[in-house]
Amino acid sequence: MPTPPARPKLLLFDVNETLLDMSKLQQGINQEFAYDFAFKQWFSLLLQYSLVDTVTAAYHDFKQIGDAALDMLAQSLGQPVRPAARKQELLTLIAELPPHPDVVEGLTLLQQAGFRMVTLTNSPGPTLRKQIDYADLTSFFEQLLSIDDVKRYKPHPDTYLTACRQLEIAPADALLVAAHGWDTGGALRAGLQAAFLARAGQATYPLAPAPTYTGATLPAIARQLIEH
Structure with missing residues (x-):
């Protein structure tokens, strides 16, 4: 044994x-993008690009990558990129x-x-x-x-x-x-x-x-x- x-x-x-x-954040992002899988896609991008930073010897904090991932999510869904203030409102939910x-x-x-x-x-x-x-x-x-x-x-x-x-x-x-x-x-x-x-x-x-x-x-x- x-x-x-x-x-x-x-x-x-x-x-x-x-x-x-994270349901509160999930609901906020899904509603913002009118897509039931928006949060899952965004969180996957957040994790993926944190690893991209790590393996390429770069560093942006999780908030910065989360902001960029919202832009990538919008682009992938064929939607307009959200204004900085709106992205900040969404990302604030992670602390609540x-x-x-x-x-x-x-x-x-x-x-x-x-x-x-x-x-x-x-x-x-x-x-x-x-x-x-x-x-x-x-x-x-x-x-x-x-x-x-x-x-x-x-x-x-x-x-x-x-x-x-x-x-x-x-x-x-x-x-x-x-x-x-x-x-x-x-x-x-x-x-x-x-x-x-x-x-x-x-x-x-x-x-x-x-x-x-x-x-x-x-x-x-x-x-x-x-x-x-």
């Missing part, structure tokens, strides 16, 4: 879609998202069990702080970490390894919790453990290592970690 993984000493949490419910209904319970279980917890997100630092404050989750996290300092986007290994160095934790003793197969895959490739939170519409990447833990809700993952 394979040796079970060590109980993690540090939990790193992705934020967008993992902790925060509630937590998923299971998040507070899951974080409370983990906090009571004594786990160290931080965020690790592609959102820029100022946006991250607004997001966590708006969702009233600040008290759960030791630090709010963004990829800003690294200037490479997840799933580049440097994003995870830099966070571990900052927190003085060996990668094998850290675990990423995320609702994205590309994110859990990236963490595992970097030597961390990973828990896949199976939010609706999300899937693991079959060509990446299997997640260390998988759960349909954050409390389900929390109980697996606590009982380990």
Whole structure:
């Protein structure tokens, strides 16, 4: 039998879609472009071009790429590019998202069990702080970490390894919790453990290592970690 993984000493949490419910932003973008799949297309462009920046040694923050992705979305749909002020209104919604209904319970279980917890997100630092404050989750996290300092986007290994160095934790003793197969895959490739939170519409990447833990809700993952 394979040796079970060590109980993690540090939990790193992705934020967008993992902790925060993006339905409000999804509704806003879908309505703006009168297209039911506008948000999904926009978010895919946001992730795709963050990786383009990373592999071409460029860097624009997530907000800048999100703005550019709105222009690309409009062009691909044959619609006029939105004015800067309107794009700003739409992008502001990302800082006004509630937590998923299971998040507070899951974080409370983990906090009571004594786990160290931080965020690790592609959102820029100022946006991250607004997001966590708006969702009233600040008290759960030791630090709010963004990829800003690294200037490479997840799933580049440097994003995870830099966070571990900052927190003085060996990668094998850290675990990423995320609702994205590309994110859990990236963490595992970097030597961390990973828990896949199976939010609706999300899937693991079959060509990446299997997640260390998988759960349909954050409390389900929390109980697996606590009982380990």
